[in-house]
Amino acid sequence: MNNSPDKSSWEEKINALLDGELNEEQAKSLWAAAERDSALDGAINEAVELHRVVAKLQFNDMPRSLGRKLRQIPRQTSAHERSGFLQLRWGMVAATVLVALMITVSQVGPGEPSEAEIAQGRRDFNLTLTYLARASSRTSSQIASNIGRGFSAPVTRHTVRVISDQFKLNRE
Amino acid sequence: MNKWMIAVLTATLSLSAMAQQDELEELPGYVEFGELKSVYGEPKVMINIGGTLLNFMGAASKHDPEAAALLKNLQGVRINVYSTEGQTGPALEQLTKVKNMLQEQDWEPIVQVRETGEEVQIFMKVDGEAMQGLVVMAVDGDEAVFINIIGMIDPSQLAEVMEQFDVAVDL
Numbered sequence: 485m486n487n488s489p490d491k492s493s494w495e496e497k498i499n500a501l502l503d504g505e506l507n508e509e510q511a512k513s514l515w516a517a518a519e520r521d522s523a524l525d526g527a528i529n530e531a532v533e534l535h536r537v538v539a540k541l542q543f544n545d546m547p548r549s550l551g552r553k554l555r556q557i558p559r560q561t562s563a564h565e566r567s568g569f570l571q572l573r574w575g576m577v578a579a580t581v582l583v584a585l586m587i588t589v590s591q592v593g594p595g596e597p598s599e600a601e602i603a604q605g606r607r608d609f610n611l612t613l614t615y616l617a618r619a620s621s622r623t624s625s626q627i628a629s630n631i632g633r634g635f636s637a638p639v640t641r642h643t644v645r646v647i648s649d650q651f652k653l654n655r656e
Numbered sequence: 657m658n659k660w661m662i663a664v665l666t667a668t669l670s671l672s673a674m675a676q677q678d679e680l681e682e683l684p685g686y687v688e689f690g691e692l693k694s695v696y697g698e699p700k701v702m703i704n705i706g707g708t709l710l711n712f713m714g715a716a717s718k719h720d721p722e723a724a725a726l727l728k729n730l731q732g733v734r735i736n737v738y739s740t741e742g743q744t745g746p747a748l749e750q751l752t753k754v755k756n757m758l759q760e761q762d763w764e765p766i767v768q769v770r771e772t773g774e775e776v777q778i779f780m781k782v783d784g785e786a787m788q789g790l791v792v793m794a795v796d797g798d799e800a801v802f803i804n805i806i807g808m809i810d811p812s813q814l815a816e817v818m819e820q821f822d823v824a825v826d827l
Contacts, residue, residue, distance in 0.1 A: 597712050605713050608703040609727075612735045615701075615801050619794045623767045623776050 498528055502535045680706065680732045685781050685789020685806035689754055692738050692800065695746040700799070701737035707807070731807035738800045744773050747800035751775055751793045754802075758791060773797060780809075 497514050500506045506514065518525040597605070680686050693699070705713075707730070714727030740747050755777050759765070763779040774796040781789040787810075792803040 597709050601709065602712050602716050605705050605709045606716075608705055609710075609713065609733060611701065612703060612733055612803060612805075615735060615737065615794075615803060616792060619776055619778070619792050619801065619803075623769050623778070 494524060494527070498531045501528070502531060680704075680734075680806060683731055683788070683806050684783070685787075685804070686732065687754065687758065687789065687791050687804045689736060689793075689802040689804070690750050692736075692747060692750055695743075696738035696740065696800070699736045699738050701735060703733065703735045705733040707731040710807075726810065729808035729810075730805065732804070733806070734804040736802045740795065740797060740800050742797045744795055744797060744800075747795040748773075748775055751777060751795050751800070754791075754793060755779075763789075763791065 494514075494517075497506065497510070501511060501514060514528070518528055681688075710727050710730045710733065714724045717723040717727060738747065755765075758779045761781075763781050765777070765779055767776065767778040769776040776794045777792075779791045780787050786808050788806075788808070790803075790805040790809055792801070794801040
């Protein structure tokens with residue numbers, strides 16, 4: 485991509501495109517230019533994807549100043565950045581988004597699980613309990629031989645019952 | 657673009673998983689079971705449920721107060737199950753290593769069953785009157801099972817929940 489005078493305004497046009505501020509003719513003109521210039525085409529695609537990522541970020545979960553900074557990035561342009569803006573700008577956005585995500589994750593941890601994840605968690609938990617119960621069935625005969633079959637009867641069904649009674653015995 | 661997106665999304669997922677894993681590793685009831693993948697391949701069952709998901713599962717169990725109370729106090733549930741296909745040696749060796757480690761760390765042995773080619777070990781970590789962690793290791797000719805339940809566990813409460821989850825012994 486060269487730095488012709490027309491291309492120096494692409495950044496603003498890309499921002500305007502993302503914000504829905506270009507009219508039909510201006511948008512067509514930008515897309516036509518993108519068809520002729522693969523670097524511009526790539527920059528537009530990159531901007532669109534990053535715009536989606538930024539839009540999904542929970543700004544309330546990160547420091548206010550960082551959220552403000554992220555919102556401002558698509559607007560900030562200095563004269564000396566314009567020469568190589570397409571790579572620098574969106575690369576900077578991506579790096580900033582990454583930092584923001586790191587801070588967000590470290591501050592608030594993973595987000596609220598979906599109903600499907602909760603249902604899967606319940607199935608996983610049930611499977612874990614099933615394996616606990618199987619371990620119990622293996623240990624029950626040993627318990628019976630050690631402490632007597634009559635006493636072991638109430639604890640033979642589940643490992644936790646075995647553990648519970650053993651725990652009480654240990655405590656006593 | 658794609659490389660940036662991949663980097664960002666990969667970092668997000670990795671950070672989330674790492675944050676949960678790091679959180680669990682800090683807890684006194686957490687136990688590292690070591691590595692058996694190189695011997696038995698990928699585990700047939702591998703479950704890691706973190707505290708966040710357990711809390712939400714508890715909140716979703718309002719109709720089941722025992723389960724809600726139990727899940728609320730749990731901080732993690734982990735299970736690895738490998739198919740041994742008759743080769744119990746490496747799994748029993750790993751079980752012994754973990755058992756020795758637990759004894760050094762003052763875990764209490766609860767049940768120990770040793771038969772030819774088969775072993776079951778159950779340990780728990782106690783702080784005062786409350787359990788902080790439970791470990792169940794069971795190895796036989798079919799599979800090697802390593803379970804770690806982390807958090808405040810009331811055994812009788814767990815038994816009640818098992819009844820209500822309609823847990824079957826046969827898989």
